[in-house]
Amino acid sequence: MLNTQPCLSESRAGIYINGQWQSASEWLVVINPATEQALARVGAGNAATVKLAVDAASAAFPAWAQSTGATRARCLRAIASGVQTRRQRLIQLQSSNSGKPLSEAALDVDDVISTFEYYADLADTMDAQQDSNVALPSRDFTARLRREPCGVVGLIVPWNFPMVTTAWKLAPALAAGCSVVLKPSEVTPLPELELADIIAQSGLPAGVFNLVCGTGLAVGAPLTSDPRLAKVSFTGSNAVGVQVMQRAAETLKGVSLELGGKSSLLVLAEADLELAVELACAGAFFNAGQMCSATSRVLVAEELAEVFLQRLKARAQAIRVGDPFTAGVEMGPLVNRAQYQRVRQHIAAGLQAGAQLLCGGERPTELAQGYFLQPTIFTDVATDSALWREEIFGPVMCVRTFSSEDEAIALANDSEFGLVASVISRDQAAAERVANAMQAGLVWINAPQVIFVQAAWGGYKQSSIGRELGPWGLQAFQEIKHVIRAS
Ligand code: NAD
Numbered sequence: 001m002l003n004t005q006p007c008l009s010e011s012r013a014g015i016y017i018n019g020q021w022q023s024a025s026e027w028l029v030v031i032n033p034a035t036e037q038a039l040a041r042v043g044a045g046n047a048a049t050v051k052l053a054v055d056a057a058s059a060a061f062p063a064w065a066q067s068t069g070a071t072r073a074r075c076l077r078a079i080a081s082g083v084q085t086r087r088q089r090l091i092q093l094q095s096s097n098s099g100k101p102l103s104e105a106a107l108d109v110d111d112v113i114s115t116f117e118y119y120a121d122l123a124d125t126m127d128a129q130q131d132s133n134v135a136l137p138s139r140d141f142t143a144r145l146r147r148e149p150c151g152v153v154g155l156i157v158p159w160n161f162p163m164v165t166t167a168w169k170l171a172p173a174l175a176a177g178c179s180v181v182l183k184p185s186e187v188t189p190l191p192e193l194e195l196a197d198i199i200a201q202s203g204l205p206a207g208v209f210n211l212v213c214g215t216g217l218a219v220g221a222p223l224t225s226d227p228r229l230a231k232v233s234f235t236g237s238n239a240v241g242v243q244v245m246q247r248a249a250e251t252l253k254g255v256s257l258e259l260g261g262k263s264s265l266l267v268l269a270e271a272d273l274e275l276a277v278e279l280a281c282a283g284a285f286f287n288a289g290q291m292c293s294a295t296s297r298v299l300v301a302e303e304l305a306e307v308f309l310q311r312l313k314a315r316a317q318a319i320r321v322g323d324p325f326t327a328g329v330e331m332g333p334l335v336n337r338a339q340y341q342r343v344r345q346h347i348a349a350g351l352q353a354g355a356q357l358l359c360g361g362e363r364p365t366e367l368a369q370g371y372f373l374q375p376t377i378f379t380d381v382a383t384d385s386a387l388w389r390e391e392i393f394g395p396v397m398c399v400r401t402f403s404s405e406d407e408a409i410a411l412a413n414d415s416e417f418g419l420v421a422s423v424i425s426r427d428q429a430a431a432e433r434v435a436n437a438m439q440a441g442l443v444w445i446n447a448p449q450v451i452f453v454q455a456a457w458g459g460y461k462q463s464s465i466g467r468e469l470g471p472w473g474l475q476a477f478q479e480i481k482h483v484i485r486a487s
Contacts, residue, residue, distance in 0.1 A: 014043035018060075018206050027043060028041065033098070064149075090191060152178065168457065170209070186214060232244055237260060262415045264438075267300040268430055270430065291449075333373075420441065
């Protein structure tokens with residue numbers, strides 16, 4: 001029985017423009033994926049609403065762009081502290097709207113706090129760094145460097161890490177001095193609405209932050225097309241990323257894109273098997289596998305394969321799937337019916353193509369309601385199959401063996417994506433060698449998928465254009481200006 005969750009069947013404003021919540025004529029129904037029941041209905045915008053939001057952001061931009069780094073830092077710290085104050089409520093909203101266990105939702109909320117604090121610290125250093133001298137090979141000229149905000153920006157985010165993907169864009173954009181229009185995912189707007197409520201009380205001037213809920217076509221597309229935007233920062237699927245880039249190209253605005261992945265976890269011959277099993281399960285089943293960074297391809301040295309697969313199967317079958325609000329549950333439901341059906345179709349197609357099912361593949365028998373799926377592992381997956389090549393975005397792992405380090409590297413890199421990789425080995429030199437050979441933006445060695453706001457996020461090939469987090473995330477929202485004068 002799923003009876004531990006709060007009832008949130010309510011109407012919520014979903015449009016925040018120029019410091020005011022606005023009424024709406026259209027509504028989104030937001031579902032709890034663990035119960036399939038409506039959680040709330042949320043006001044939704046359209047092209048006219050987007051225009052008003054960009055009007056407000058454009059009007060607010062000049063003054064915000066002129067504000068000091070210290071002022072921006074104060075607002076960012078106020079947001080971080082507001083999130084800290086409402087931590088429990090945000091964790092519950094994150095779990096009830098996206099289905100992730102409370103323990104995972106807590107990691108998300110803490111990540112949001114660190115992101116706003118980190119960019120507050122960077123904003124604090126900006127005043128001293130502005131107008132720094134640039135060394136020139138001439139006595140006749142001197143130069144200074146200015147970093148200026150790029151303008152009004154559109155931020156479009158997906159449903160798998162609500163609030164986190166927003167914070168990774170919003171905190172650096174505000175630190176840089178940009179004004180923003182945020183479009184949350186229509187599937188999981190509730191955590192972002194709470195965040196907007198916190199921002200409304202942070203001292204940020206009206207119009208600097210605006211939010212419009214709605215569908216991709218009604219809100220995302222007109223936002224991307226608005227010629228007044230300097231940039232669109234998008235996280236989501238490759239199919240939509242292409243559309244965003246095409247629309248942005250019409251007015252030659254900049255894009256940052258964080259897209260899909262098909263990443264590998266490599267279990268080298270000297271691996272600690274217990275660690276390998278834990279990290280393989282975490283890499284493929286955390287957030288029910290709905291991670292751009294899921295290591296859904298597992299490559300294991302053939303001499304370890306038999307024992308590794310036995311232990312992997314036992315661990316996957318022991319994963320407790322269920323109500324995300326119940327203590328000890330390790331995996332919640334998929335986010336909605338569409339995603340559930342998509343993943344089930346991938347499993348069916350994999351079976352038809354001859355892949356061997358090691359475990360899972362079905363709804364857990366005790367969970368009749370909700371979009372629950374067992375952790376699923378396939379072996380003998382053909383390298384030209386959809387299961388091996390496409391991002392499935394569900395709890396589905398594919399395992400293959402390799403007989404040499406070179407073969408492992410070639411198998412891992414044989415993908416149109418290149419987001420992350422994990423390498424497990426007690427042989428440090430081998431692990432570092434393989435890490436260096438990965439075509440991926442982030443590689444973990446013998447480590448879970450820890451993310452530090454100081455380290456860049458983003459990938460090679462079709463996984464990303466640009467990088468988020470760290471100073472790179474800030475630079476994505478800045479223009480560089482040199483002023484050269486005769487001395
Ligand atoms: P999606 O592409 O369907 O939607 C993402 C956002 O774009 C949503 O807000 C959606 O409403 C909006 N959108 C849809 N159509 C649009 C259009 N025509 N113009 C403008 N905006 C539009 O993605 P999703 O299903 O919400 O999220 C899953 C995808 O996100 C996966 O592919 C995953 O890999 C990717 N993702 C990537 C990262 C990363 O950092 N690389 C992180 C999280 C998720």
